[in-house]
Amino acid sequence: MAAVTLPTQNSLTDLADAALRACGASGFTASGPHVARSPITGTPLGGVEGETSVDAAAERASTAFGSWRTTPAPLRGELIRQFAGLLRTHKADLARLVQIEVGKIESEALGEVQEMIDICDFAVGLSRQLHGLTIASERPGHRLMEQWHPLGPTAVITAFNFPVAVWSWNAALAVVCGNPVIWKPSDLTPLTAIATNALFTQACINVGAPDHLSQVLLGGADVGAALVAHAGIPLVSATGSTRMGQQVAGVVAGRFGRSILELGGNNAAIVAPSADIELVVRGMTFSAAGTAGQRCTSLRRAIVHRSRLDEVVERMSGAYATLPIGSPLDSGTLVGPLITTTALQRMQAAVDTACSDGGKVTVGGERLLADDAPDAAYVRPAIVTMPEQTDIVATETFAPLLYVMAYDDFDEALALQNGVPQGLASSIFTTDVREAERFCAADGSDCGIANVNIGPSGAEIGGAFGGEKATGGGRESGSDAWKAYMRRATNTINYSNELPLAQGVKFG
Helix, strand or coil: CCECCCCCHHHHHHHHHHHHHHCCCCCCECCCCEEEEECCCCEEEEEECCECCHHHHHHHHHHHHHHHCCCCHHHHHHHHHHHHHHHHHCHHHHHHHHHHHHCCCHHHHHHHHHHHHHHHHHHHHHCCCCCCEEECCCCCCEEEEEEEEECCCEEEECCCCCCCHHHHHHHHHHHHCCCCEEEECCCCCHHHHHHHHHHHHHHHHHHCCCCCCEEEECCCHHHHHHHHHCCCCCEEEEECCHHHHHHHHHHHHHCCCEEEEECCCCEEEEECCCCCHHHHHHHHHHHHHHHHHCCCCCEEEEEEEHHHHHHHHHHHHHHHHCCCECCCCCCCCCECCECCHHHHHHHHHHHHHHHHCCCEEEECCCEEEECCEEEEEEECCEEEECCCCCCCCCCCCCCCEEEEEEECCHHHHHHHHHCCCEECEEEEECCCHHHHHHHHCCCCCCCCEEEECCCCCCCCCCCEECCEECCCCCCEECCCHHHHHEEEEEEEEECCCCCCCHHHCCCC
């Protein structure tokens, strides 16, 4: 097994502590009850302090809501503008924490913080466009209109893989819409949450915003469950597994709350006979192996026309064999570690099952061990050719594992693409305009994201992000996703001296 050269644990702790303090957060403490770890070495970095009381946080958020909901929206936007400025100043510091806590390479970590900046810029503009409608009334001397009002304290539960970007998608919109935010980050990524909240608190001080507009609650599943069940939190936005989402949806609906769910993905790329092979190799390699396959939009399935199958497998396997794998702090690395050794074990079990189903590993799957870090999970991304779409192929494995299958006609390819429980992202590589349009049409991909000549990953903030079926149906980020954070009021205003009733009803 190949070796991986890693930084020392002490050097990682020093880097993380310096980045925390640069963002205005407290550093590590000897007695901190919450332990931060790094997948780079698989070992603890140090302890951190953090709030855990959901009831106290909800009460503080309710108090902040009382004044923030009546603050003019453009002034709420000024807070987000100030926050974006601090993110620009501390982009490198926050990205370094993303690298240390998640294992992302530098360009991806910097890109995640840039995504935060981008959604803030979007939200600042949005703060002057929170518009309703004026609707024609059937009654003379009446005006019918629609308004959007702040909804209330918003819980944001995030996963480890995008520890700050997904929070910002929700928080930037929720705050300009007039809502305080209570953030429950993954228990694997407390440092990025603490640092981000310190920057946000500084922005609040800069503009004189009320206290506790954003709070962080650290802890495990019990803290998340308490947030989900709390009657004082009308909206819960949760990112995670489909199983988690089913639990969240039931509890929130049971108390007549709202939920935004961003759950599992099992994303495919169709490679048509006319596909540009250079786009295919570059697009699919990044989508499948980037972030060590730990994006909800990572490419899991390649559905390749039989006439191109051998070429695609050969070219992709060659690209995989040369991917630099190692510490994400090294400039030449393209693939860092899996988040835990448990994730590695799940990947290896999936490969074994696929092979028992008739699959064949063409490249990858082997663990790359660091002699001084047995708890770190480095693995070469794997490609497995499959004779058909079996149960394991239809199951999301959150790792760099790509299944490749052949198809003969376009309807068969669409059936394979849509034939899984998840419905997040999808893509097709083709130069045939009819195939491209059909893929994006109502009888094409059934996913929330359908791309042409790019992979399924790498969404921009301008479009609403989310998926269908077992992905949960939620939408975050751009377009009109802001409406999920507000309540709608329909107003009828009578400016006449008469009292006509709708539908011609006469009374009296």
